[in-house]
Amino acid sequence: MMGELAYKVRRFSEADLESVIKINRTCLPENYSSNFFIDIYRSYPEGFLVAEYNGEVVGYIMCRVEFGFSEFGRFRLTKKIHVVSIAVMVQHRRKGLAKTLLTEAIKALDRKYGCSEVFLEVRVSNQPAINLYRKLGFRDIRVIHHYYIDSEDALVMARKLPLEEDLESEAG
Ligand code: COA
Numbered sequence: 770m771m772g773e774l775a776y777k778v779r780r781f782s783e784a785d786l787e788s789v790i791k792i793n794r795t796c797l798p799e800n801y802s803s804n805f806f807i808d809i810y811r812s813y814p815e816g817f818l819v820a821e822y823n824g825e826v827v828g829y830i831m832c833r834v835e836f837g838f839s840e841f842g843r844f845r846l847t848k849k850i851h852v853v854s855i856a857v858m859v860q861h862r863r864k865g866l867a868k869t870l871l872t873e874a875i876k877a878l879d880r881k882y883g884c885s886e887v888f889l890e891v892r893v894s895n896q897p898a899i900n901l902y903r904k905l906g907f908r909d910i911r912v913i914h915h916y917y918i919d920s921e922d923a924l925v926m927a928r929k930l931p932l933e934e935d936l937e938s939e940a941g
Contacts, residue, residue, distance in 0.1 A: 776861075778869050781810055781817040781829065788826035789819065796856035798919070809833050809853065815877035816850065820857065820866045828857035830870035834882050840910045840927035841886065850878050850930075852889035855898075867901055872932060879930050888927035890916060902926045906933070 781789065786806060794800050809831050810817045816832030831854045839847040852874075857866045875887050890913065891898050907926040916923035 775823045776864065776866065777821045778818055778866070778873055779821065780814060781819050781831075783807065783810070785819050785826050785829075789829045789831075792826070792829060792856050792858055793854060795858065797854065799854065799917070801854070806831065813878065815881050816874045818870050818874050818877075820861070820870055822861055827861045828855075828866045828870060830855040830867075830874045832874050832878060832887075834878055834884060839886060840888050840925065841929065847886060848882055848884045849927075850875055850882075850884045850887040852887065862897075868905065871901075871905060875930070875932060879932075884930055886927055886929050888925060890923040890925055892917060893922045893924050899924065899926070 786803060789806060790803065813833045816830070816834070818830050819826045820828035830852065832850050832852050835849055835851050836846065837849065839845040840849070852871070855867060855870060857870075878884060887907075888910070889902065889907075891902065893912065906928045908928060910925040910927050913923045913925060915921075
């Protein structure tokens with residue numbers, strides 16, 4: 770599907786910074802400085818991908834690897850992938866781009882770092898994103914009250930790794 774439509778997912782490069790910042794500001798209330806994007810890219814380039822349509826950047830995912838308590842076990846320390854930010858421009862939604870960005874970034878970071886889980890925070894009202902994460906096998910873990918600047922609650926969602934074969938091949 771992706772080939773026919775001239776969509777392509779590839780590694781972020783610093784030349785994409787302006788496009789990614791524009792997509793972030795258009796699609797999400799959580800905005801970051803250039804340094805924040807660049808620092809994550811330089812630390813975890815495998816987890817920072819963009820989606821292009823005919824050469825134009827229309828979506829991105831940015832992840833990092835963290836060492837901390839498992840979202841599943843009690844006080845077990847583990848290496849986990851944190852999905853920091855993901856967005857796709859509205860004209861290019863429902864084409865599987867976010868699903869591909871997520872699976873490709875998770876696979877690449879897992880391959881390099883051998884992570885045992887992946888987690889993220891999502892606004893409790895963000896049904897499209899929650900549906901996407903559920904479809905990829907994420908489960909609801911806990912709610913963090915007043916997490917966002919406007920005081921909306923965050924739902925923490927997580928799943929164990931690795932991704933199953935069926936998810937990997939579907940996204941490829
Ligand atoms: N309503 C219901 N389910 C949805 C949905 C929607 N609007 N958007 C995605 N999904 C679910 C569906 O199950 C979908 O599969 P389907 O199209 O076969 O039914 C699946 O997720 C995969 O969707 P995909 O096409 O890969 O997602 P996308 O490229 O449209 O991007 C977001 C999804 C959430 C990244 C996009 O809507 C977005 O950029 N939103 C604004 C930014 C944002 O909220 N980011 C997440 C912050 S945590």
